[in-house]
Amino acid sequence: MIEIDGRKGGGQMLRTALTLSAVTGENFELENIRGSRSNPGLKNQHLECVKTAGRLCDAKLEGDQKGSERIVFKPGNIRNESFTSNIGTAGSITLLFDTVLPVTTQFSDSFRFTAKGGTDVKWSPTFNYFKHVKLPLLRKHGLVADIELGETGYYPKGGGKAVLTTEEYSMSSPDLKERGELERFEIYSKASKDLESQGVAGRQADEAAKLLKNNHLSVPIDKNIVYEDAKSTGSSLLVKAVYENSVAGFDAVGEKGKRSEDVAREAVEEFKSFHETDAAVDLYMADQLMIFLALVGGKVSIPEVTEHVQTNLEVIRSFGFDLEIEKTGKKNVLKKV
Missing domain, CATH: 3.30.360.20 (RNA 3'-terminal phosphate cyclase, insert domain)
Incomplete structure (x- = not known):
């Protein structure tokens, strides 16, 4: 059982652990969930990430309740099943997609996932960022995926809807120095x-x-x-x-x-x-590419080594993936060893 302490981080540590657990089949326990936040524990959008990841790998769950500061996640076999997830608030759809997308590297057929909640809300990438920045960058390295907007959802009511679709694909190692x-x-x-x-x-x-x-x-x-x-x-x-x-x-x-x-x-x-930096990707993308580097290798120069990057790195290493940060002059290069 991999044990992770979330007291230094936020939701990213949870999402990374869920994705890597589903892909690797490794059990994990995460305590002090979102421990660095003023309102720790699972909120609606985090809980929906747990349930969605669990459904994608037939996982056994403990602590999957709103407000919980500890979960145990025991994955079964990956399964390609199209379904709909409803966050129920203006919680971020794009962060839910962030949890799901790396899992599709394991699929050998097309996949369709519908999410309902907030499409353009604070503290998360907007729908357009995901569609026009993240996906095009990953497509250059083999990803075959798209998202379509059903309805825009703003805070506080949410009510947004978007659909993520993928086809079978094989990713190459990004070289983004x-x-x-x-x-x-x-x-x-x-x-x-x-x-x-x-x-x-x-x-x-x-x-x-x-x-x-x-x-x-x-x-x-x-x-x-x-x-x-x-x-x-x-x-x-x-x-x-x-x-x-x-x-x-x-x-x-x-x-x-x-x-x-x-x-x-x-x-x-x-x-x-x-x-003003020499980085190849923005701060948010730096976080998001780390999990793909772990799965398919590669290297990418990032603007700075933030606390987000550091805590995400800890989670990835706990699953046995060896990523490191190489400092060359003004550049910070993330790469798989």
Whole structure:
């Protein structure tokens, strides 16, 4: 039984452990779940990750209740079964997809998974980040997957719906040490239809484009602006930076009292901080690629070694995968030994 102490981390430690347990067949016990958070224990979205991973490998579970700070997960055999998971709140659909996607490396047939909850909420990647940044980057290395939006879900009501589909695939080892030259930007701005009269999505996109141009970056900027039905008022913005060898994404979510221009400024500031580094992927992607490096090998340069990266590394190593961080000059390179 692998024993993991979650007191230093958050939900990422749980999601990584669930995925690797399903793939390897190793039992694990996780205590002090989300111990570094002010509200520790399993929330709806974390509990749904546990149940979904359990269903994908016919696992025996202990502690799978809301608020639980300890779970035991004993996986059985991986099974490819299409089904629907309902978080029941505005909990993040994309974080649920993050748990499921690496498991599909083990499937020898097509797979379909539907999730209901929040598509564009704080503390998690937006739907557009997952669709336009994460999946395209992984497709370059063999992944065959896509997601389709059924309905956008903002905080607090959620009510979003999205479908993840994969086909049989075999991934190659990513080699992402150099991102190459910046080639273009893609801006994806969206808002609920009740904000259309205020032009919220358009203002977010226009302000982001203006700020990028003010940084003397003479590359093309494409803008995609949409208004969609949603059960709660909300908006989101993604700035996607396309480089010669990689892509990076920087998103922000609107909320009551937050100006559209401030949403844009938040995303652009994140891009500027990233662009000043030599990294090939953004901070969020650094976390997400670690599990794929463990499974298929490879190397990737990341902006910095965050606490998220450190705690995720501890979980991955506990399952017997040897990842290391190599420091070369200003670069931090994650690689499988």
